[in-house]
């Protein structure tokens with residue numbers, strides 16, 4: 001792209017701000033429009049009861065050195081490495097996640113644990129090969145018993161789709177190459193090359209995840225870009241040489257390029273010249289809503305560190 005192009009970025013979340021920062025560094029004239037009054041999208045940090053809180057838990061971890069480099073460039077040294085502790089509450093008991101054999105064995109009891117191991121061996125010897133979906137992928141790796149206890153209801157509740165309708169790519173993305181064997185091996189022999197799903201340390205900015213996006217905003221502004229809050233884009237019209245952007249207050253402005261990070265359904269429904277088939281198919285996409293419940297605890301130190309319990313209801 002030639003320098004000095006006028007670029008409109010819809011959305012001040014991680015994607016929009018990253019694009020804006022990279023483009024302003026390359027000398028483009030960038031304006032980010034964010035509908036909300038707070039920057040950061042779903043990764044923002046809000047003030048609640050005199051403290052800063054994120055929307056649910058937000059951990060930063062990436063295998064990609066380019067992403068890590070950019071993150072450090074923006075955050076500097078204002079972050080800590082935090083121990084991860086995740087547990088699954090099942091059958092009135094807390095199970096360590098990633099699964100730890102002794103903890104799982106103890107919680108499941110001898111009979112159920114034996115069933116899990118038998119089921120695991122069964123699907124290792126006779127894997128299901130006819131259908132390829134999330135369900136068969138997990139069963140082949142963990143056995144049916146563990147799949148039904150830990151994966152089925154959780155995934156169906158989270159995504160609102162039956163596991164046999166979830167794509168296999170999604171499973172390999174979410175759970176990577178973790179298997180029961182790997183989980184057991186990792187619990188006995190810790191090594192620095194632990195699997196990605198087993199990462200027990202993550203980077204966390206000292207002022208919450210929104211700190212990253214506030215810093216992005218400051219850096220973009222310093223480089224001459226604009227980040228405008230409380231400004232919603234209503235529709236886009238792709239013209240011959242540029243794009244006509246309409247704001248929710250009715251104002252119109254022309255840009256050489258537009259990058260959109262708004263929900264794709266809203267984008268397609270407010271764009272000109274969209275093929276009929278695309279319009280039809282977009283109506284089949286739907287969103288899962290999330291209700292976050294924050295509990296204020298009447299105690300200064302409930303955990304080892306000050307904190308909120310955040311329950312995510314889907």
Ligand SMILES: Cc1cc2nc3c(=O)[nH]c(=O)nc-3n(C[C@H](O)[C@H](O)[C@H](O)COP(=O)(O)OP(=O)(O)OC[C@H]3O[C@@H](n4cnc5c(N)ncnc54)[C@H](O)[C@@H]3O)c2cc1C
Nearest residue numbers: 011012013014015034035041042043056058059232233262
């Ligand atoms: C509870 C929860 C926990 C999560 N935990 C993690 C985690 O631990 N690690 C992790 O990496 N990710 C996590 N995520 C996911 C992460 O938050 C998202 O992947 C990320 O925020 C997506 O960034 P985005 O910029 O694509 O979209 P968004 O964050 O959705 O940003 C899009 C922005 O566009 C704005 N917008 C929409 N329409 C318009 C319009 N018409 N005009 C102007 N602005 C508009 C929105 O207000 C929003 O600010 C979590 C998400 C949730 C909800």
